[in-house]
Amino acid sequence: MKKASEYRAHAGECRRLATRMKDDSQRDYLLQMAEDWEEMARYRVGLISLHPELAKQGETEEEGLPPPIEGE
Numbered sequence: 001m002k003k004a005s006e007y008r009a010h011a012g013e014c015r016r017l018a019t020r021m022k023d024d025s026q027r028d029y030l031l032q033m034a035e036d037w038e039e040m041a042r043y044r045v046g047l048i049s050l051h052p053e054l055a056k057q058g059e060t061e062e063e064g065l066p067p068p069i070e071g072e
Contacts, residue, residue: 003059004044011037 014034021027045063048055052068060067 001044001054001056003056003062004041004048005059005062007037007041007044011035011041 011034014030014037018027018030018034021030045065048059048063049065052060052065055065055068059065
């Protein structure tokens with residue numbers, strides 16, 4: 001699994017690519033992909049909020065979440 005910030009980076013790349021598309025259907029597809037990446041980022045943040053032990057190194061800090069408690 002990737003960090004939430006990585007999912008957001010993918011969303012940003014989809015949006016950048018969408019600005020270059022002349023075909024409406026291709027642009028719409030990329031914008032939908034961006035929203036899907038954003039949804040995965042939100043899901044990931046929710047997951048590590050409930051299970052901080054699943055967070056990758058530095059992820060809780062990136063997301064402004066409390067760090068996992070040692071031993072839990």
